[in-house]
Amino acid sequence: MILTAEGVGKRFGGLVAVDNVSLAINQGEIFGLIGPNGAGKTTFLNCISGFYKPEKGTVTFKGQNIVGLSSHQLCHKGIARTFQIVRSFAKLSAEENVKVALTFGRGKQQKSSKSVQELLDFVGFTMPKQMIAENLNTMQLKRLELARALATNCELLLLDEVAAGLTPSELPEFIELIKRIRDGGVTIISIEHVMKFIMEVCDRIAVLQFGKKIAEGTTAEIKDNPKVKEAYLGEELVH
Numbered sequence: 001m002i003l004t005a006e007g008v009g010k011r012f013g014g015l016v017a018v019d020n021v022s023l024a025i026n027q028g029e030i031f032g033l034i035g036p037n038g039a040g041k042t043t044f045l046n047c048i049s050g051f052y053k054p055e056k057g058t059v060t061f062k063g064q065n066i067v068g069l070s071s072h073q074l075c076h077k078g079i080a081r082t083f084q085i086v087r088s089f090a091k092l093s094a095e096e097n098v099k100v101a102l103t104f105g106r107g108k109q110q111k112s113s114k115s116v117q118e119l120l121d122f123v124g125f126t127m128p129k130q131m132i133a134e135n136l137n138t139m140q141l142k143r144l145e146l147a148r149a150l151a152t153n154c155e156l157l158l159l160d161e162v163a164a165g166l167t168p169s170e171l172p173e174f175i176e177l178i179k180r181i182r183d184g185g186v187t188i189i190s191i192e193h194v195m196k197f198i199m200e201v202c203d204r205i206a207v208l209q210f211g212k213k214i215a216e217g218t219t220a221e222i223k224d225n226p227k228v229k230e231a232y233l234g235e236e237l238v239h
């Protein structure tokens with residue numbers, strides 16, 4: 001187990017956004033977190049990545065309690081994330097964006113041995129590296145986000161809707177990239193609405209609804225789970 005969350009709870013005023021959620025993530029797996037809008041997926045990820053301190057529960061990363069640590073401290077321990085709303089430095093070039101992550105990522109000892117160019121190549125970034133981030137298209141920006149995360153030499157990568165905004169023709173290549181990142185030794189938790197992505201990429205999936213975990217299992221188990229079908233109110237689970 002690389003990460004274990006037990007009974008995690010987070011509220012915003014009267015709203016229980018994450019309600020007693022427990023998950024155990026195996027080393028080297030791609031774990032999908034799905035659920036309707038507002039289900040608490042991003043909030044849960046924020047509780048793991050140090051953005052929020054959960055009011056209840058424990059989160060253990062590689063055997064160590066990480067509740068209360070900042071995102072910065074967690075980055076040094078080996079947890080990186082991408083954001084639902086892309087957060088690259090808009091006015092910096094692609095190269096500078098990755099350089100910042102390389103420099104401030106995980107500290108000298110454990111920093112990535114890869115160069116900026118190697119990281120950009122690895123994620124399939126095909127534009128000139130001098131290009132300013134705000135001028136990049138969605139696909140290239142997503143690739144840049146991943147290069148920045150990998151520059152921190154993370155062991156656990158948290159993805160928040162990384163496939164959103166990609167065209168159906170861009171998806172297969174992106175799916176390959178995510179698998180390649182995992183094959184490079186990175187465990188992945190991925191929040192996603194794009195079902196093709198989830199079904200093709202994930203080893204296991206958990207489903208949240210109104211802050212609660214309503215199902216967990218392999219892709220095949222989740223596809224056929226009546227509670228999950230109901231949560232999605234007839235939305236087609238497999239595109």
Ligand SMILES: Nc1ncnc2c1ncn2[C@@H]1O[C@H](COP(=O)(O)OP(=O)(O)OP(=O)(O)O)[C@@H](O)[C@H]1O
Pocket residue numbers: 012015017035036037038039040041042043044084
């Ligand atoms: N900072 C906040 N302050 C108050 N309420 C919040 C805050 N962040 C999230 N919420 C509420 O908590 C609930 C869970 O939100 P969250 O963003 O975690 O859902 P989500 O599953 O990521 O949804 P989506 O699929 O739309 O991204 C929602 O009802 C949301 O309105």
Ligand SMILES: [Mg+2]
Pocket residue numbers: 041042043084
């Ligand atoms: Mg979200």
